[in-house]
Amino acid sequence: MTHLDTELKILKADLIEMWQLVVNQLEKGMKALTNFDRDLAEEVMENEKRVNSFELKVDKDCENIFALFQPVASDLRLVLVALKIGNNLERIGDIAASVADFVLEADTDFNKAILEHTKILEMYAVANEMIADALEAFDQEDTRLARTIFKRDKILDDIDNKALDRVLECIQNYPDQARNSLLVMSMMRKLERVGDQSKNLAEEIIFYFEAKVLKHKKKKKKEGDE
């Protein structure tokens, strides 16, 4: 094993650890929302600092590898991808934190009916799954799995498109939950962004393993391009 291999292995391990942390953050946020667990929400907020420092570490790793080893080919793609994935993960981490923040802003429990009606939990679950699958695709070098992520973004978009109407219906049906409904609305807007970030992750994974640039391509092409 060469010196560079060792460095790349460390980089990859850091990235995966960060990734798992972010997945964990989202899951905890969802739990905090469902159970209205303020402590858990606080924990998510607290952990956001760890996500940020992970991003700095990954950046530093990449910088050193660029400066000291001049990576080429797949090594180069890995470092490039790691930089961007780190960046995307940090944003997802931000989203997880702001969702937790919205939970803390609520004064009362979230009514189960609202959560059901707005389909926020479904959205949350899909988003979680997309990030987790992206991690698996990266770890297992499974670009087929990565390609499935693009389709799933549509589910999030559909839910998000109907969010406004559904929240309005909730406010009319449960006037005492008007504030919570609006918070749910804000959360859904954030979670929709997780889908976009996941798509970016998938693109980077495919670029890393196949050296194909999928950015700014038509959706059809991305999915069909197998």
Next chain:
Amino acid sequence: MDLRRYTEPFFENLIKVCGYSSGFVVLLIVIFLFREGISFFNFSPVEKGYSLWVHSNNPVKKLEPAQIKDIFDQKITNWKSIGGKDEPIHLLSFDELSQAYSPTQLGPKFEHLPRCLDSFMDSLPGTIGFFPEAQTVGQLKTAREVEVDKIALSKFLTDTEWFPTSRPAARMGVMPLLLGTMLVSFFAILFALPLGLAASIYLAEIADERVRKILKPIIELLAGIPSVVYGFFGLVVIVPFVQDAFNLPVGETALSGSIVLAIMALPTIITVSEDALRTTPRSMKEASLALGASQWQTIRKVIVPYAASGITAAAILGIGRAIGETMAALMVTGNSAIMPHSLLQPVRTIPATIAAELGEAPYDGLHFKALFALGCVLFFITLIINLLVERVSAKR
């Protein structure tokens, strides 16, 4: 300007022709040397114009030069030992013939010599006679001419006697000369190589630059002194010295030759091996020193082995010079063409033989050709040595 169109190709062709001059000269040398040298083997060793005669009943039809010499030296006294009848050999000389027959019987111009010879042969069948061909040819009845073998190449190279002027048949064997040459050259290198190597090591690795700048030109000067001066120096200094030191009857010996040739070979050996030693990369020396080796250990174990092929080339080149050296060898080795047995005995080298004898050898005669044949042998040896040097120094 126009003229140059014609002059330039002319000069360029001239340059080209000159470029091949060395090859051309070598070719010419080979042709002339070998033309003369090879014709030697077509010559009868019996002196020109003479023949050997025996009784026609004598079963011996052919004699070898060595046998003839032994017969006339009376080492062989009976025909039996060379395949004839059990009969003593009688050597008939012209004097004996003129005693046995009166001048009138022989005739005033020896015109009756054949008849006398015939009758002598009848009376003494064991006779062998040596007479000019002109007066005998075609008229003999009882006597018969003996065929004499020409000197074959193998005989020439292996015969151990060199008597080019002996009568009736010359003996020409290269062996004593070749061994003499080898003996003198070998010991010359034996003396010169350790000294030369030590000096080249000193100059290349030990001496500082200032000392080297003084010593090197002096040693190169040593190479420029003419060989005849070395020969003269050997004659007046080394020969008496050897004579006194070993209490010899004569000081002109193989040893004296070896010493003089060793002195002459020194500059070649020193210059070539110093160059070879200097090719050792500096980093290789430093690698050795960095391992804690002393400077001497580095020289002995790294530099000398690295320069081994160059040093070998130096030694071979030195041998080549010694083998080909003429004047010094001629002046101090004593010039006795016998098989060498010891260093303290006069010997004769091939070049010295040529130099000493060519002046006396009749033009185009057997002896003359023999010396060219010797030249061929010498040329071959030096050619092999030159090619060897090129081979050795091209290695690596």
Next chain:
Amino acid sequence: MSNKIETIDAHLYYGDFHALKGITLGIKENAVTALIGPSGCGKTSYLRLFNRMNDLIPYTQISGQVLLDGQNIYQIKPAEIDSLRRNVGMVFQNPNPFPKSIFENVAYGLRVNGIKDKSLIEAQVEKTLQQAALWDEVKDKLNQSAFELSGGQQQRLCIARALAIEPTILLMDEPASALDPISTGKIEDLIFELKNQFTIVIVTHNMQQAGRVSDYTGFFYLGQLIEYGKTRKIFTNPTKQETENYITGRFG
């Protein structure tokens, strides 16, 4: 980590030429220190201070202190220079095996230092060839001439040769500059492996190499040490403008 070698205000003159102008630097133990800089900057001269190789060049003058394990090596007796050099292995720019067999090359340092025990020598040769990652390639042809090896193998043989007398310091003067990329990679991996047991100082004009193999880097320019620090720092954020210019290739 403590300093294995330390120089304090070291000056070196070749005749009138002032090759090193007061270098003060500590070389860390069991780490790889790279010396970089343009040709003629004094990096090789500095390296050669540590085993007094500069002594071999006439008209050399040295001032200042060169401390090896705290002892000034320019104040030892001349007789101790050989044992100093035993403690400091050196590998050169061009592979320079001796005109001997592979085995004898490695055994050379042992023999010249008076080791006669055959089995000891054999064991040591095998051990060091293993260390130099060459054993598997040459174990069946130990008696062949070292010149029959490829350039990269020769250089690893030279490293094995230096390791055989168990130095604590290994000096490498552009050890891979004459080699192809594959062999260079093997040498670099070897350096990476060896740094746990040896204090390695490597001179290189290949900055990328310095980045790849070293823990600390010193940048020399015109006989002066411009900057010294952790390699990561030097290569990502050098303090001095000269260093920045040199490592970015915008030099002169």
Next chain:
Amino acid sequence: MIFPESNERRKKLGQAIMFGIARGISYGIVGLLLLILFFIAKQGMGVVNWQYLTSMPTDGMTKGGIYPAIVGTLYLVGGSMLFAFPVGVMAGIYVNEYAKEGALKRFVKTMTNNLAGVPSIIFGLFGMALFVNQMGFGASIIAGSLTLGLLALPIVIRTTEESLKSVDDTFRQASYALGASKLYTIRKVVLPIALPNILTGLILAVGRVSGETAPILFTVAAYFLPKLPSSIMDQCMALPYHLYVISTSGTQIEASRPMAYGTAFVLVAIVLIVNIIAALLRNYFGKKVKMN
């Protein structure tokens, strides 16, 4: 690893002894040379005077001078150089400037090396066979000069080649770039730069030729000839041969010893002078020509 202490002392001692021996031998060799020179100078100095250099040998070569031998040697050196210098220089030009790398050039160089290694007595034999007999010159200055010229040929070729090799290629390219032809470039650019070195080689060749004996034994040299040659078809005396005959085959060897020392001294002096001139030339032009 523990290294035996005693080894250090042995190393030092061995080195001191071997260095001492090497130094001793080197000084010994140089001393020997100086001894030879000193010996010959001491013995010869008393004999050599203007009279000795300019008069004919008399009294069976036990008295008189060596004038005809000096003149003969001058003729031979001049004649041989007249042949060897132009041919050798042109051959050198061919080898270094014209011949392409490959088998042919290697062959020419090998032949030059071989020619340089041919023993001088072979040149004598060859000269006798070709010039004296085949071409019918008889023993004459022209036969001797040509023989010596052939001997000097490889020396001149090699020196020329080395000298031309040391001329930087940029000079040639600069000349070609200006549109000069190859021959013009060689003549006007390359040769002038190489000339001092070529001349040094020429001088050393002169030194070599003036001392050669074996090649002139049968081609020109006269045992005793108390007059100067009147044409190139005459025989002549020569210094090295003169030294040989009066030290070995004269009738009164002992009586002619002083004459021999004088001749040896003159020969050595020629070599010294030639070497000094060559060294001065080298120093003056700062480039060394490699000779052997």
